[in-house]
Amino acid sequence: MNQLDQLKAFTTVVADTGNFKQMAQFAPRDATTNPSLILKAVQQPDYAPLLTDTVAAHRGKPLDQIVDEVLVRFGLEILKVVPGRVSTEVDARLSFDTAATIARAHRLIALYEDAGISRERVLIKIAATWEGIQAAHALEQEGIHCNLTLLFSFCQAVACGEAGVRLISPFVGRIYDWYKKQAGAAWDEAAMAGANDPGVKSVTQIFNYYKKFGIDTEVMGASFRNVGQIVALAGCDLLTISPDLLAKLQADDTPMTRALDATAAQALPLHAVIYNEASFRYALNEDAMATEKLAEGIRLFAVDAAKLDALIQGA
Structure with a gap:
């Protein structure tokens, strides 16, 4: 059995791409x-035709509205x-505006529902700023589920859990990138691999905390740089993986075991x-990596x- 199929026995696999074909x-x-x-x-x-067709169908509307039409079309x-x-995803330029984030989320959900898609099949993706987390809290109370992204720190994860967010996306690879860059020539790739990878450690800490305290928010590891990071998080609720790494998992038959365990987490002294x-x-300010x-x-x-x-304006 290939590693992708093995992983699916422990974890929900998500495709991290706009390339639906x-x-x-x-x-x-x-x-x-x-x-x-x-x-x-x-x-x-x-x-390209998806973009041009959508823009043509909605020409004359405000730009931000056409952008949302394109996102929903995809x-x-x-x-x-x-x-x-x-x-x-809600426009990142609204990351520090709770009210505007809520309004944009309402519009995205309305577009999906107008197309016959239940809101249960959509996660509104919002940056895990304080303002974004408050927007998600309000949206979740309306039954609009959210995926809090750009999540790099334990405090972001805890606040999302308190807010009743449906899902968080802690970024494994970008955490790894930061620590590797900081270490420079002193970085030891072998010593910092697998369970010792700083991105893997971050997601493991969050997963164990959520499971220990019965927090329902789903943990979805994201932003992977290599297969080793994925294998070290087998057992996480979900993992969102790029097509190139999905292909590598599919081509490898090396046995994989569960790395994260919700039952074991409940016994931890947290x-x-x-x-x-x-x-x-x-x-957040105390965590230089997460802040940056x-x-x-x-x-x-x-x-x-x-x-x-700009592409839409030129279409």
């Missing part, structure tokens, strides 16, 4: 998108391939933590959102 071969349950992935997809000949195509859910806005901001990677992630998504705007 490539997705079916890996039979993921869910799929996640973001502005960068959609931007990449619409520049390919296979997907989501609808993805939902023809996956049996589960698609994550569709202490519950609660954050208010002030203590959350201070804890959250800010950088929002900036990068915002750049790609602006590029998507």
Whole structure:
């Protein structure tokens, strides 16, 4: 049995791509998108007509509305391939505006529902800023489920759990990138692999905390740099994986065992933590990696959102 099939016995596998034509071969349950992935997809000949057709159908509407139409159009195509859910992202430029994030989420859900898709099949993807977490809290109370992304720190995860968020996406690879860059020539790849990988350690800590205290929020490891990171998180609720790494898992028959265990986590000697806005901001500030990677992630998504705007305006 290949590693992808073995992984599916422990963990829900999610495709991390906007390339829905490539997705079916890996039979993921869910799929996640973001502005960068959609931007990449619409520049390919296979997907360019989706953009031009959607823009033509909604010409004359405000730009932000057309962008949402394009995002949802991709989501609808993805939902023809996956049996589960698609994550569709709110514009990263709204990451510090709770009210605007809620309004954009309402519009995305309305577009899906108008197309006959139940809100249960959609996760609204929001950056895990304090403002984003508060928006998600309000949306979850309306039955609009959220995927909190750009999550790099324990305090972000705890706040999301308190907010009743449906799912979080802690970023394994970007945490790994930061620590590797900081270490420079002193970085020892072999010593920092597997369970010792700083990104893997972060997700493991969050997973164990949630399971210990019965927090229902689903943990979905994201942003992988290598197969070893994935294998070290087998047993996590979900893992969202790029097509190239899905292909590597599919081509490898090496035996895989469960690395994360919800039952074992319940026996761990952990202490519950609660954050208010002030203590959350201070804890995030104390974590240089998380502070830097959250800010950088929002900036990068915002750049790609602006590029998507420009493509749509030129279509």
